[in-house]
Amino acid sequence: MDMLCPAYCKCEHRSATCDGSNKTVKLTYIPKFPSDITKVVFINNNISNLSRSTLKNLSPLTITNLDLKNNKITIIHKDTFADMKHLVKLDISGNDQVRIENVQNCLRSLPSTLKELLLNHMLWHPLNNMNTMFDGLKKGQIRKIELSHSYLKPFSGKWFAGLNSLTDIDISWNSIGDKDLNFKGLNNLKWLSLIGNYLNYVPDFCTGDLYKLETLLLSNTRLANLINLQNNTRCLRQLTTLHLNGIAVPIIPNNAFSELKSLKVLEMTKMSTQLKKILPLAFNSSSLSSLSYSKSDRFIFCKTGVQMGYFEPKTLFKFCPSLTMLDLSHNFIEFTNQEIRDMFSPLINLREIKLQYLDLVLMPRHFFHQFPCLQGIYLDHNMILPWTNGKEIFQGLTNLTELHISSNRIGHFSSTSFPENILKTLKSIDLTGNQFSCTCKLTWFKHWMKNTKVKLLNETYYNCDDRTKLQDYNPTYIACSNIIFLITVSVGGGVCFLLAATILVYSCRWRIRFHIYKILSSSHYYQQIDGDDYRYSAYVIYCYEDFKWVKHELIPKMEEKHGLHLCIPHRDFELGKVFADNIVEHMNLSKTVITVLSNNFAKNEWCLFQLAVARSKLSKDGTFSIFPVMLEEIDFKNMNSSLYSLIKLSSYAAWNFDERGVELFWDKL
Structure with a gap:
């Protein structure tokens, strides 16, 4: 035993x-x-x-x-x-x-x-x-x-003389400096980790015997630039994998990786906020198949970034035609801008794209068709709302097998959410973390779940918005048809009443809202924010055309009467400093952000840029908040997805010249 x-x-x-x-x-x-x-x-x-x-x-x-x-x-x-x-x-x-x-x-x-x-x-x-x-x-x-x-340190390849089978060495986090490396004697080395060492410059790997090296890890070093990368790695003809995560370089230079003729995998995640520019030929590599450029919080792929010369969208991915995997998660990408969307057009061989944690509210339309070979889409951990225009989203995709859209705000699906070509090729889908609206809107989806051969990842964890299990909700077409009939009759009978009531409510709207506010206020629904740990009570985002209102209405009321300290860019920004740096630094010193919304705001690129920075900060800081002020109704033609989600998902204060309306506005603010 x-x-x-x-x-x-x-x-x-x-x-x-x-x-x-x-x-x-x-x-x-x-x-x-x-x-x-x-x-x-x-x-x-x-x-x-x-x-x-x-x-x-x-x-x-x-x-x-x-x-x-x-x-x-x-x-x-x-x-x-x-x-x-x-x-x-x-x-x-x-x-x-x-x-x-x-x-x-x-x-x-x-x-x-x-x-x-x-x-x-x-x-x-x-x-x-x-x-x-x-x-x-x-x-x-x-x-x-x-x-x-x-x-x-110092490190010498002579330590391993005679070890002819040795292929992997890890000498990470050893405080090795620029003059502490000697690679002589490592003829058979294939894998080398220099992570976390005190390297200010890319070592000259051509002075050693690293001709068989396949994987090189230089992440979290002190690299100040990548100027010498092309020359100092030119002899690494068999290198397939290069990691440069967490480094603090200001520029990714042209042709940095062009001499690495076998390079397949490049990781540049968690890049420091010092990165200011990606030159047009930075990713020039005919062999590169996988690029990870995620978690670069400061770098924003938008029209403003193009105007400031941070990157050139026409050439960013033009010279890496073999790319099959692209990860741009944890960044900001302005999908509503056509120039930014066209940036991806050279990637016709892309098979997997990761767009996680981008604060997306709407599924990108007419975008994925650029990638006819696409097999996997990762859009999880965004704020995506339900959609019905599946053909506009998934058109041209005949090879898609994986779709990851977990942890969004997708409450339901309809028969038009996914076109037939997608349902035929799809093998797995992840919907975990979406709070489903378990009503008759979900009838088609529940029927599809029971009959589909698509693998529903973590299906037992799908929940309704009332915290019940989705698998316990089983609507029928008959029951829901009766409900639809009753709803139709009820709505039709109530239309006349609503039309009459609407006229009355509209004429008394401010009085009604005023009394509602008073009730909420008396029950301590609104609480004073404690801002002792911040220099500013609020950072104010506004366009130049609305500065008169900020100067004559907002500042006197909030600062002179109530003693709050607002951050006003015209007044408080440091002269001579880069405008983008001023924005980030002063926003970090503010407890909250007030957005003065108007049609001028919606058309102003710098206003939208500041809003993007604020939303990025909101997703990372649970104590931070954004409070919209609506100076005027924004025309539909000026509305983009960012403004739409802000207005849709926030409680805002609307400016009005009506006496009661003005009183309610200031009390709410």
Whole structure:
């Protein structure tokens, strides 16, 4: 009979885990395990002296993976791993009290089967004897060595001389500087991580022997520019993957990646706010197939950005014709502008597009037809409302198999939401996080759910807006037809009454709204915002034509009478500073934003730009708010999706010259 899993450990799927991180009891020995265990994770315990005897309970087992992280080990004997005949992966990271000589000697007892060695967080400083550190591994077939978070500088490829099977090295977060790198001797290296090191310039990878390198990770370094990237990587002919996430460069220069003839995957996410410009030929690469440019909060793809020279839409993607995956999530894209929409037209081979977290309210019409090969669309985590014009949205797509529209505001679907060509090719759809309006509007969709072969991802989590499960709502065509008939009769009979009532209500509208407001006010429905932690009570967005109203109405009432401090761009912006920087800095110092809406506002690019910045801040800061002031009704021809959603989803104060209307306006504001 096989033994049970020991106390303070968990055993499952041929793996045993003894983690002392959240326990009062920390094991001081390695216990016996069931005979089928091949992986042992013994971490965050207390073994100061690691020897062959310490591992005696593991010697009868076929252990291929041994994890001994963070065990406060101070001594490792040279024959410690002599009985671990089948070991493939060893991790002794986080034991930073072990002397480097101890580790060097114990490596000689490792079997030739070892493929991966992890020595992270060892804090070996200063370095000694590193040139012979890994001599004990020469007899084996080691493929990967991790040495992150250990102050290993200067770094030399000579440390790994004789390790002919070594293909992967991780030396991330080692405080390595521009003059601390020597790649000589790494002839067979295919994967290299330099993440988090103190590199101000792109290293010259052509002075080493990295001709076989396929993956290079330079994320979160201190790169100040990419000027030397083209020249210093020209010899990396086999490089397929390059990561430049989280760097602070002001410009992505022309032809930065053009010499990387095999480049397939480029990641440039979480770019710093210092990025001001993407030059026309920045993404010039005939081989590039995957581009991730997401979470660049400061960079906005809109008409204003074009006018300021931040990027050139006609050429941005013109010279990467092989692109099949594009991720522009967590940015701002002005889909209502035709010039911005045309920016995507060269990407005829695109198969997957990610447009998540863009604050989209409406599905982009006449946009996706540019990508006839498109197979996957990711539009989740926006604010998309229901649509009925499916043909205008999905026209031309004959290969779409995946549609991700979870976490939006889609309350229902109709028979016209998706055209037939989409329903025929679609294999999976994700609608999680949408609060469905469980009424007769959902009849078609519920019928489709029951009969479709499309996989509904996480279907059991679909909810109605009353918090009930969507799967429990089952309307029938007959019941809903009766309801529709009753509604039609009721509406028809009430039209005459409503017409008469509307005239009466309109003539007394301000008096009615005034009394409603008084009732809400008396019940403490409106509360005073505490703005002690901000320089300004509110940031005011207005166009030049409406400044007279701001100066003679808003400022006297809010500042002189009520003692509030408003941020007025004409008055409070710092002279000489870039206008866009002034906007962001002063908005961050304001508790809320007041938008003075008018037809002039709707046609003013800078007003719309400020509104976009405010909405981006709103999506990230739960304490921030936007309060619209309606100076006049906005004509339909001037309405865009951004203004429509602001007015539709917000409670606004409307200016009026009626005495009661004016009183209500100021009380509400």
